Amino acid sequence: MQKTFKNEKILFAEPLFQCDGLAGFTRSELYENAIHRTLRINQLKKEHNWTQEDFDIAIRCLNYEVGFVIHLSMFIPAIERLATDDQKAKWLPLAESYRILGTYAQTELGHGTNLMALETTATFDPRTDEFVLRTPQLSSMKWWPGSLGKTATHAIVLAQLIIGNKNYGMNPFMVQLRSLEDHMPLPGIIVGDIGAKLGANSNDNGFLILNDVRIPRENMLARNSKVTKDGRYIQTSTNKANYATMVLVRLSIIRWAEDTIKNGSLIAIRYSAVRRQSSLQAGGPEMQVLDYQTQQYKIFPSLAASYALFFTYEAMMKEYEIAYAQIMRGNNQLLGQIHGQLSGLKAFASDLVTYELEMCRRSCGGHGYLKASVVGETLLHTLPLVTVEGDNTVMYLQCARYLLKQIAKALAGQDVDEPTSYLKKDILSYTCPVQKGEHCTNPNYLLKIYTQRAHSAIASVARQLQFDLESGKDQSSAFNNNLVSLVQAAKAHCQLCLMKNFVESVSALERTCSENLASVLRQLCLYFGLHGIVTASGEFLESEAIGLQQLEWIKAEELKSLAAIRPNAVALVDAFDLHDQTVMSALGRYDGNAYQHLFEAAKREPMNQTQVPPAYYKYLRDLIKGQPLAKL
């Protein structure tokens, strides 16, 4: 599935990229190692004439366990999106050659979601033609930005622009943090690392206090708005255009989610094919645990999710490229659509994979709790995806806000955006396409069911909001009264998007691939559709997209499809074409020697490097020999 990385051999021939040692690393070692890796990948890029795409794939091959992630994924893209041509000419070459190292400093100790409430100020001083940056109180300090703690020389700081006594809202400013001579913080800057996290500890997420730090007027990133020398504010685009970097990263998170769930499902499936435990026949040979229906029920959702997210990322990437090209030409027509879609899908993708990764971990039994299994570690690295770039609840609500606008348009007989075109249909004329058991094997029928459920969820919450408003509730309490249903409606839309992308991509592939391959993919797509309905059956029933009879058929077909997928399960994860060095799991090796690799990992354990541990001489010896213990 992943474009085969022709340079994989070169990458993994390097000891630096052989990951077995990382488990015992301290934070400082992880941090240093991550920087070392990115610099070496850059050298390899030059030595072997890699393209930018090769470079990006190399980072994915290393499971993003590299340095400068925010520099590459936010700082440079922010300059590209928010700076004028002159500013780009000045900063991009420096950033691209790592002569300046950047971060994206938006979130504060007191606020991450509510950007309007950010407290950092950039006050224009017309006497010196400068902005004065200030974090006025404890809650205003920047808190979380990646690479801020110890690495970044520069930050794009998001601050409230103040001219005279007027606040012109959040704007981006380029602020130098550290000396380019000796890396010491510049005057007025207090900066450091926020401390160890549950995962992702190679990254030095940081805090930043700005005490009246002065920057030239030219350091306001001025593609969308600027301040003239005489203190006039000129806005050339919607103020939401300054949120553009976040839109891109939300797209990247879908890909990141896809990459992590591919790892999880690969480990769980390969290991379950190796592991034998018990038997269903008395005295019979022990079964591969992958043959238990319950095990398939636990793992195959993650397999299907891997493919669904792959197809969805590909589709969203195309949508994004079209929108981005328009936006860079100054046409913001697609801004709302791409923001609405990507906020919801970022949330849905990260929710899905964090849930399924834990199922993968459990499916590996006790060994899944070992670091060497890597599933748990992957989960810890993935958990923040539900929070970064907008907490998922808040992102679903952004998506719902977009859907409400679309349904209002549809009801008024106006055109709606293509991804919500189903809202134009007559919801009342729906008849469930599944009228007998065998109809459940048609993915297009399932797609119709998903469409009706999403349409109904959106229409129902829109009606309830309308009702609450008409009953005298003010706008905000009517909204608060319906937040849970709004999130449900957004989820329904996102689940439909995944199903639609899966069905359409498989149909497109059917035209070019062998019938054998097509039928395997069709089966997986069908399973994805059936499983999604069963897990949210209450909502599908409530929306009357299906009835109890249909649910019974769908449940039966879901179980049948587990057995149909089973023979191809290992091949479906092998098809991810992930190198053992990428997956790094003792349990999920291509050669299937899980026990041998687990034992090798145990032998490498630092505790095993001496036969008798220091604690023996300190405590155990006297204890075992019955000697009185020294005062402890």
Ligand SMILES: CCCCCCCCCC/C=C\CCC/C=C/C(=O)SCCNC(=O)CCNC(=O)[C@H](O)C(C)(C)COP(=O)(O)OP(=O)(O)OC[C@H]1O[C@@H](n2cnc3c(N)ncnc32)[C@H](O)[C@@H]1OP(=O)(O)O
């Ligand atoms: C090349 C190799 C690279 C290597 C590595 C690759 C890895 C790549 C992946 C990287 C992944 C992980 C790294 C993660 C690092 C994390 C970084 C961060 O977290 S940065 C901080 C992110 N912060 C947030 O996301 C904050 C969330 N909050 C918001 O977005 C907003 O405040 C919001 C949307 C909640 C509310 O906005 P606002 O305060 O303006 O509210 P309003 O109600 O007034 O406005 C809503 C109005 O605005 C429209 N809107 C909102 N956002 C956008 C947008 N982004 N674009 C366009 N329009 C937007 C919204 O639709 C409403 O419109 P309306 O017409 O009024 O309905």
Ligand SMILES: Cc1cc2nc3c(=O)[nH]c(=O)nc-3n(C[C@H](O)[C@H](O)[C@H](O)COP(=O)(O)OP(=O)(O)OC[C@H]3O[C@@H](n4cnc5c(N)ncnc54)[C@H](O)[C@@H]3O)c2cc1C
């Ligand atoms: C690993 C990691 C890396 C990060 N990297 C960066 C970075 O590089 N740069 C940067 O600027 N930031 C970064 N962040 C910060 C991140 O963007 C924020 O944490 C995120 O946007 C969520 O904001 P918050 O922490 O303020 O959560 P809060 O908004 O405080 O959320 C707390 C709870 O309140 C709920 N809530 C909040 N508002 C609403 C609402 N309007 N309606 C309903 N419920 C609501 C949420 O759903 C959540 O349950 C990073 C965070 C992490 C964990």
